[in-house]
Amino acid sequence: MRPFDRSAKQQKYYLTCFGRSCDGLTLQIVTGSDKPIEFMLVGARRGLPDAARPLLAARPGNARPQYLPDQTVTFARIRL
Numbered sequence: 001m002r003p004f005d006r007s008a009k010q011q012k013y014y015l016t017c018f019g020r021s022c023d024g025l026t027l028q029i030v031t032g033s034d035k036p037i038e039f040m041l042v043g044a045r046r047g048l049p050d051a052a053r054p055l056l057a058a059r060p061g062n063a064r065p066q067y068l069p070d071q072t073v074t075f076a077r078i079r080l
Helices: 050-058
Strands: 038-046 071-079
Touching: none
Parallel strands: none
Antiparallel strands: 038 071
């Protein structure tokens, strides 16, 4: 876990895990305040969802993803 900017008055932090390091992960967060904390969760996995089949079918046979393979990214905001 690391802060985005140590000089900021209100810190924003990020935590990353990938592969098996995320499997069964339990995170305990202790703060000095009773105020709710807002999180932005970002998840990514290889491949595209079934809804993307028309896009894949329209892709020319000689086209390939550039830089990274196809992936699905999901965002969610939660407040604890």
